[in-house]
Amino acid sequence: MTGETGGTRGRWVDPGKYARIERERRFLLAAPPAPSDITDTWTIGDRYLVGTRLRLRCVERPDGGREFKLTQKVPVVRPGAVQGLITNTYLSPAEYDLLASLPAGVLSKTRYRIPPVGVDVFDGPLRGLVLAEAEFADDEEARSFVPPPECVAEVTDDPRFTGGSLVEATRRELLRWLAEYGLHPANS
Structure with missing residues (x-):
């Protein structure tokens, strides 16, 4: 493993004391889930701070509570579920408000x-995009995972379907990417 503080494109990094390895798989769905299948719902606002690997997130829960966090994602470019390293810091509302004043691309x-x-x-x-994660x-748990039948295509290895890329995508780009997977959202 290579521990480095700069770019990690194509390299493995040592998680160190605070970061953890992020393992996830992503899948496209043709439509939102049926209400009867849903066990919980959150509204999420993500702010990708310009020129950084930092994401500022506000999660609103159904009970009216809110959670704020600052996340650093250090990606590695390699196939499979290991996406890189992730470090989360939970914030107070005042800390969130201060950081939210920085230039950012926004996803909701x-x-x-x-x-x-x-x-x-x-x-x-990005309306019409439905992603399951x-x-x-x-690694074994990731390899043996069988996605639900509603999953149309796996996009784990397609960097276009990461938050850092989606925040910069135009509507036209998104529709083209989805068409490559045979998806054509209504109200395009």
């Missing part, structure tokens, strides 16, 4: 919990 989505996956239904220019504790 609704996350539905449908065990064993979370399903993100995007708003704004599953997270794993180890």
Whole structure:
């Protein structure tokens, strides 16, 4: 493993004391989940701070509570579920407000919990994009995961379907990417 503080494109990095290895697989869905399948719902606002690997997130729960966090994602470019390293810091509302004043690209989505996956239904220019994600504790769990039948295509290895790329995508680009997977969202 290579520990480095700069770019890690194509290299493995040592998680160190605070970061953890992020293992997830992502899948496209043709439509949002059926309401009867949903066990929990959150509204998520992500702010990708310009020129950084930092994401500022506000999660709004159905009970009106909110959670704020700052996340650093250090990606590695290699196939499979290991996406890189992730470090989360939970913030107070005042800390969030201060950081939210920095220039950022913004994504908004609704996350539905449908065990064993979370399903993100995007708003704004990404409307029509429905992504399911599953997270794993180890490589074997990731390899043996069988996605639900609603999953149309796996996009784990397609970097266009990561938050850092989606935040920069135009509507036209998104529709082209989805068409490559045979998806044509209504109201395009």
